Structures are given as C-alpha cells and as structure tokens.
Amino acid sequence: MTVPDCQLYLISPLDVSGSFPDRLARALDAGPVAAFQFRVKGLDEHAAVKLAAPLQEICAARDVAFIVNDSISLAKRLGADGVHLGQGDGEVADARQRLGKQAQIGVSCNASRHLAMEAGEAGADYVAFGAFFPSSTKQTEHVADLDLLRWWSGLFELPVVAIGGITPANCVPLVAAGADFLAVSGAVWGGDESLAIGEFARAIATGSALRAAAEG
16 A cells, blocks of 8 residues: 555444445545545444445545455455454454455554554564544543654654544645654544545645645
C-alpha cells in the first residue's frame, strides 16, 4: 500500500445490505480511494461472503484494494486483497502463511509505539494508529496524537493509517503530520457519500501541501 501521497482508506458501515453496493460505487467514483475495508459483525461466514461478493466486484472494477476486517479465514475464502487485524484477531505470520506474499496485512496498534514496531518486525504491510478523534463508529478506548504520526513517519518507511472520528474538517493536520492513509467511515456514510469523498480529496490536498512545505 505504499504510495507517495495520503489517500483514503474507506471502511464500511456495519450494515452493507440493501442499497449499499450502489452507495459504494458512487463513493468510489467520486474521487480517489486506495482501499475499502469490509467490516461487519455478528454474521456467520456464509452470510458475510454473500454480502461481500458484490462489494468486492465493485472494488475490483475500480482497482480499489478489498480488505477484510478481523477474519483471516474470511479473507482467504473471498480471495481478498488483504486483512486488517486488531489486537487479538490473529498473528501477522499466520495471515501471511494463509493469504500469501501478495496480501496486504494491516495491524491496529492503538496509540502504542511498541505495538507498531512489533507489527512492522512481524511483516505487516501497514500499521494503524487511533483514535485521533471521538468516533461514532466504535467506542474510543485509545487516544492517539499528532506526535505519534510525526514520530512514525520520521523513522519508518512502513505506511501508517490514521483512524478514529476523521472528517474533512479535522483531517488536514493528520495529513501534514505524516499519515499515509486516512481510515474513514461515518464521515462518508453518514450523509452524501459523493460529496464527502470530494471534500476529503480537497482537504488531503491541503494537508499534503503543508507536509511538502515542511519537508522542503
């Protein structure tokens, strides 16, 4: 997932039934999105596969990485582009062995430098820090800050994802501080997804310019 500029990492709402595939297509057509994370809870694998299939096709048609949240087995069954592991959801080495060398494996590291370095040493393709802001998507248990992004991006080449309550209005400092990806959900699905993607694109451009100026 290494790219030169910060990009969006779109996370699904918990309910991806009904008209959601159409909403996803509109979002991905509205602006650049690097990856889409399929995040559903409380479903058996068969039901999850049925819901994931059309979303995976939409992502593939637009060259957007399709990442499965939490479940290595579901990612393997779907032939997904990768898996995102929370603490306690499995080991990077196991995911790599089961999903292959090309799989994108990410790890939630909360606000811990130690966990992030461990994930990197284990072979993760990216680390995720957060929450940077209060989130409506999940309960905030760990709080990350801009210094954490600056520290990571200043020392390591491994991409870093910022997550937690991120909106177009508050994301510019995250981009300027070194976030390679912004993981967003509620700010997109809570309203007009096309409009939100466009707003994020403009905010990311502003943050990227600030980052380039600071580095130059």
